[in-house]
Amino acid sequence: MTKPGPLLSFNAVTRTFGKVQAVAPVDLQISAGEFVSVIGPSGCGKSTLLRLASGLDRASSGEVVRTTDNVGYVFQDATLMPWRTVRRNVELLGELSGANRGNVKMRAQAALESVGLADFGDHLPRQLSGGMKMRASLARALVLEPELFLFDEPFGALDEITRTRLNTQLMELFVEHRFGGLLITHSVDESVFLSDRVLVMSARPGRIVAEFAVPFAFPRPPELRYTAEFAELSGRVAKALEEAS
Numbered sequence: 152m153t154k155p156g157p158l159l160s161f162n163a164v165t166r167t168f169g170k171v172q173a174v175a176p177v178d179l180q181i182s183a184g185e186f187v188s189v190i191g192p193s194g195c196g197k198s199t200l201l202r203l204a205s206g207l208d209r210a211s212s213g214e215v216v217r218t219t220d221n222v223g224y225v226f227q228d229a230t231l232m233p234w235r236t237v238r239r240n241v242e243l244l245g246e247l248s249g250a251n252r253g254n255v256k257m258r259a260q261a262a263l264e265s266v267g268l269a270d271f272g273d274h275l276p277r278q279l280s281g282g283m284k285m286r287a288s289l290a291r292a293l294v295l296e297p298e299l300f301l302f303d304e305p306f307g308a309l310d311e312i313t314r315t316r317l318n319t320q321l322m323e324l325f326v327e328h329r330f331g332g333l334l335i336t337h338s339v340d341e342s343v344f345l346s347d348r349v350l351v352m353s354a355r356p357g358r359i360v361a362e363f364a365v366p367f368a369f370p371r372p373p374e375l376r377y378t379a380e381f382a383e384l385s386g387r388v389a390k391a392l393e394e395a396s
C-alpha cells in the first residue's frame with residue numbers, strides 16, 4: 152500500500168566514496184503517477200542517485216524516503232537468463248516474490264502483450280534483437296505492477312530508431328499503468344518526450360542545477376518530436392545541460 156505524500160523524496164542527500172563526492176546535496180520528489188527524468192554529464196552521479204532511490208546504496212548524509220516498497224528496476228543491460236525462455240524470464244520476479252503461480256502466469260502473459268512480445272514467449276533471449284530484449288526486461292518488471300519504476304539508461308545501447316520506438320512504447324505503458332517513474336538518460340529528446348519534469352544535473356559532485364516542466368499532455372504522439380514547441384523546450388534543456396557540463 153502506498154502511504155500519503157510523494158512516492159520518493161530526497162532531502163539534502165549526499166553520497167561520498169572515499170575522497171570522491173559523487174552527489175552534492177540533492178533534493179527531489181516524485182509523486183505517484185509522475186514521470187521525472189534526470190539528465191547530466193557522464194560521471195555526475197546519476198546512477199548513484201538511482202541506487203540510492205532503490206535502497207541498494209545508502210546516503211552519506213541527508214535522507215531518502217520511499218512510501219512504497221513496490222519498486223521496479225530496469226538497467227541498461229536487459230540481464231535476461233539465457234537458458235530461460237522469454238516467458239520464464241518475465242515470470243521470474245513474480246516467482247521470486249512468492250506470488251501465486253497461476254496469478255504470476257496471468258500477469259506475465261499480460262505484460263508480454265503490453266510490450267508486444269506475446270508471440271515470442273517461447274523464444275530464448277539469444278533469438279531476440281536488442282530492442283526486444285529490453286522489452287522483455289520491461290515486461291519482467293511490469294509483472295510486479297510497480298508503483299515506482301527506476302530506469303537506468305535503459306535504451307542507451309540501442310540504435311536511434313529502436314530507441315525512439317521504445318520511447319513510445321514506454322510512454323504508452325506509463326499511460327496505461329501510471330507508475331511513478333525516475334529515468335536516468337543522456338538523451339535530451341528522450342527526457343522531454345517521456346517526462347512530466349526534466350532535472351539537469353551538474354558535473355561531479357552532481358547537483359540539480361535546472362528543472363523543466365514538460366507541458367505536453369499524455370498520451371504523446373511520436374510526431375510531437377517534430378513540433379516547434381518540442382524543439383524549443385529540447386533546446387532549452389540542451390543548453391542547460393551544456394552549461395552544467
Ligand SMILES: Nc1ncnc2c1ncn2[C@@H]1O[C@H](COP(=O)(O)OP(=O)(O)OP(=O)(O)O)[C@@H](O)[C@H]1O
Nearest residue numbers: 168171172173192193194195196197198199200355
Ligand atoms: N561504488 C563506488 N565506489 C567508488 N566510487 C564510485 C562508486 N560508485 C560511483 N563512484 C564514483 O562516483 C561518481 C559518479 O558515478 P555514477 O556512476 O553515479 O555517475 P553517472 O552519472 O551515472 O555516470 P555515467 O553517465 O557515465 O553512467 C563517479 O566518479 C564514480 O567513479
